[in-house]
Amino acid sequence: MNLAGKVAVLGAGLLGASFARAVKEYGVADRVCMWSRGESTRAKGRALCGVFDEVFDTPQEAVKDADLVILCTPTEHIPVLAKEIAGSLKRGAVVTDVGSVKRNICKKCSEIINPTGAVFVGSHPMAGSEKIGLEYSDASLFKGRPCFVTPYSEIEAEAAGLLRKIWTDIGMRVHFSTPAEHDAIVARVSHLPHLLAGLLCINASNFDKDDLKKYAGPGFRDTTRVASGSPAIWDSIIADNRVEILHALKSYAANFNEMLEAIEQSDFKLIGEMLRKAKDFRDELQKTL
Amino acid sequence: MNLAGKVAVLGAGLLGASFARAVKEYGVADRVCMWSRGESTRAKGRALCGVFDEVFDTPQEAVKDADLVILCTPTEHIPVLAKEIAGSLKRGAVVTDVGSVKRNICKKCSEIINPTGAVFVGSHPMAGSEKIGLEYSDASLFKGRPCFVTPYSEIEAEAAGLLRKIWTDIGMRVHFSTPAEHDAIVARVSHLPHLLAGLLCINASNFDKDDLKKYAGPGFRDTTRVASGSPAIWDSIIADNRVEILHALKSYAANFNEMLEAIEQSDFKLIGEMLRKAKDFRDELQKTL
Numbered sequence: 001m002n003l004a005g006k007v008a009v010l011g012a013g014l015l016g017a018s019f020a021r022a023v024k025e026y027g028v029a030d031r032v033c034m035w036s037r038g039e040s041t042r043a044k045g046r047a048l049c050g051v052f053d054e055v056f057d058t059p060q061e062a063v064k065d066a067d068l069v070i071l072c073t074p075t076e077h078i079p080v081l082a083k084e085i086a087g088s089l090k091r092g093a094v095v096t097d098v099g100s101v102k103r104n105i106c107k108k109c110s111e112i113i114n115p116t117g118a119v120f121v122g123s124h125p126m127a128g129s130e131k132i133g134l135e136y137s138d139a140s141l142f143k144g145r146p147c148f149v150t151p152y153s154e155i156e157a158e159a160a161g162l163l164r165k166i167w168t169d170i171g172m173r174v175h176f177s178t179p180a181e182h183d184a185i186v187a188r189v190s191h192l193p194h195l196l197a198g199l200l201c202i203n204a205s206n207f208d209k210d211d212l213k214k215y216a217g218p219g220f221r222d223t224t225r226v227a228s229g230s231p232a233i234w235d236s237i238i239a240d241n242r243v244e245i246l247h248a249l250k251s252y253a254a255n256f257n258e259m260l261e262a263i264e265q266s267d268f269k270l271i272g273e274m275l276r277k278a279k280d281f282r283d284e285l286q287k288t289l
Numbered sequence: 290m291n292l293a294g295k296v297a298v299l300g301a302g303l304l305g306a307s308f309a310r311a312v313k314e315y316g317v318a319d320r321v322c323m324w325s326r327g328e329s330t331r332a333k334g335r336a337l338c339g340v341f342d343e344v345f346d347t348p349q350e351a352v353k354d355a356d357l358v359i360l361c362t363p364t365e366h367i368p369v370l371a372k373e374i375a376g377s378l379k380r381g382a383v384v385t386d387v388g389s390v391k392r393n394i395c396k397k398c399s400e401i402i403n404p405t406g407a408v409f410v411g412s413h414p415m416a417g418s419e420k421i422g423l424e425y426s427d428a429s430l431f432k433g434r435p436c437f438v439t440p441y442s443e444i445e446a447e448a449a450g451l452l453r454k455i456w457t458d459i460g461m462r463v464h465f466s467t468p469a470e471h472d473a474i475v476a477r478v479s480h481l482p483h484l485l486a487g488l489l490c491i492n493a494s495n496f497d498k499d500d501l502k503k504y505a506g507p508g509f510r511d512t513t514r515v516a517s518g519s520p521a522i523w524d525s526i527i528a529d530n531r532v533e534i535l536h537a538l539k540s541y542a543a544n545f546n547e548m549l550e551a552i553e554q555s556d557f558k559l560i561g562e563m564l565r566k567a568k569d570f571r572d573e574l575q576k577t578l
Contacts, residue, residue: 128506128507145507175503181499185496186504190506190508192492193512194508197512197567197571198564198567200485200541205566205567209474210470212477213577215415215464215474216478220479223482223515226508229568231565246552246553249545249548251495253545253549255492256488274491275520277494278490282513282516285502
């Protein structure tokens with residue numbers, strides 16, 4: 001049995017289009033409709049065989065009669081889009097998003113959507129790629145990856161349950177948390193590694209003696225892969241999650257300074273303990289793959 | 290035509306055993322002999338089909354008549370091992386190593402080996418894996434990876450030329466540099482990313498609210514992969530390359546503090562510029578794969 005009759009995907013980048021493919025592949029819904037702000041994306045969407053049943057020119061048309069609406073635009077547009085569609089939603093429709101910061105989005109969208117008789121519950125599927133755009137969409141993008149579902153208040157419990165089923169059906173490991181807990185967690189497991197990978201590239205590009213790119217082995221490549229992501233998304237991530245990102249950066253700086261001092265003083269015992277702790281954590285992480 | 294008649298591999302961990310496999314697969318030498326300090330490693334080496342023609346119980350026996358000797362032990366044992374074999378080397382033999390720090394090793398080993406009529410030239414093949422040990426050896430480990438060859442003085446030019454041919458034959462992109470330049474470069478492209486990956490794991494493991502492992506997506510996994518490496522090798526890396534590692538850490542700290550301040554002040558223009566610079570570097574790096 002389908003979990004949702006009609007799904008509306010608003011915004012068809014990598015995540016939105018991959019979600020549409022997954023919904024089709026795993027039989028989560030009968031129909032998948034799409035709207036995207038860019039005319040060329042809509043044209044590409046129409047040309048994709050068997051992914052979107054219909055592509056609309058306005059978000060209001062796309063969400064009409066939809067049981068599930070998923071907002072896959074850049075984070076800063078999500079509350080704006082929620083306002084645009086609020087009057088067109090079916091009563092009882094579930095609206096979610098894929099934004100990587102949740103506190104701000106969930107508060108605003110719940111306030112906009114819930115009074116209409118539809119329900120908003122945030123999601124954050126932690127899947128992606130440094131390749132962006134509908135061209136790279138892939139039904140298996142979500143497989144084995146973690147996904148947050150972040151109900152903002154108790155009235156959203158039923159909708160959260162439906163979202164848990166849908167994300168699980170397309171292969172994700174679903175975790176419930178409050179929007180605030182989510183933001184503290186992703187600051188440490190997502191935003192911090194992205195910023196550090198970028199800083200490592202900046203450091204290498206500033207090295208004045210030689211072009212370091214030709215010497216970069218697999219370790220450097222892996223450690224910096226995410227620095228290839230689009231810088232455009234960071235304005236809204238930092239605007240929305242500045243406090244938790246600063247907490248994460250400052251606790252990281254404390255670890256960094258402890259290591260720097262240990263190396264300065266050739267304190268091999270402390271260096272060894274720190275690297276052992278890191279290895280234990282990473283080895284355990286590997287087992288959760 | 291073979292580049293070397295007989296190769297002696299001393300120390301048969303992942304790198305030594307993979308080198309032996311590659312030498313066989315690409316026809317670089319007629320015979321590959323092996324010695325390893327651990328009796329169990331020697332036994333495993335004897336059991337590996339078609340990799341080692343002979344496994345010896347002493348390094349002196351293994352290097353007898355060898356045209357190329359490659360020292361694949363942990364870094365701190367390399368000069369010790371050089372002393373042990375110096376009296377048994379064939380005149381004109383080329384001795385190299387795979388240590389990840391070169392200034393100290395090249396100075397010591399050239400002083401030990403060159404007066405015997407053999408020639409030492411350091412190598413650093415930047416290939417590896419977080420999996421260690423002969424069990425994981427793989428002839429294709431070196432393919433497409435960078436390899437430093439670091440002659441210490443002009444008299445080593447001919448030996449360096451032979452090493453360039455051999456590493457190129459098994460698939461590596463060879464770069465010549467002085468041992469000192471090498472150490473400055475690897476502090477930034479290898480040692481720094483390893484330490485930062487470790488610090489990111491330490492930071493995550495210190496998070497007191499939850500176990501962050503279950504939320505780690507592909508970005509966190511890639512960024513921290515190298516933290517799974519053996520902590521045991523770091524004593525000698527830091528002992529040998531402390532000054533350059535401290536330079537690298539301090540220049541990184543300057544970039545880090547600039548980013549931290551930009552986020553504190555919501556200076557989106559500067560944040561965007563920094564992340565754009567990082568992305569440009571990483572995108573260019575991707576093209577060199």
